Amino acid sequence: MIIVTGHAIAREGYQEAMQKLAVEHVERSRAEPGCISHEVSRDVRHSRRFVFIERWSGMAALQQHFRLDASRQFAHSMAQLSEGSPKMDIYQAEAIRLSLEPI
Template sequence: MIIVTGHVIARPDTQEAVEQLAVEHVLRSRTEPGCMSHEVSRDVQQPLRFVFVERWESMAALQAHFRVEASRTFAQSMASLCQESPQIDIYEAAAVAVR
């Protein structure tokens, strides 16, 4: 499984546009092959910070997601609305049973 975490920090005047763009991206991404989950939330201590958490079945599925034109457009649009460059981290993980 591939886990992607990331965040963006909106400018005060763009936070509504960032939220709308983020929700549209999450809803679209959830329909893509290999997407196990895709979430966005706001940081309660820093309301202009939007946090993304995604789970993908494989690196191939994530790479296909990155090649979707709407994903590239999302990244470009988001960068133009934020205080700084979006941050993203990608991890390869395995589920662990907790007893």
């Protein structure tokens, strides 16, 4: 599984525009092959900071996502609405099942 984390800080006065753009992107991404989950949230301590968490079935699915014109346009638009550069980190991970049995 591939996990993508990221965040962007909206320029003052552009929070609602960024939220609309982010929600549209998340909804579109969720319908793509290989997308396990894709979420956006606002930081409760910094309302202009939008946090993205994505899970993809594999690197091929994520690369296909990045190739889409809609994804490229989203990245460009986010950069224009952001204070500074948006940040993104990509991780390869595997799920771990915990047993909560008493010791």
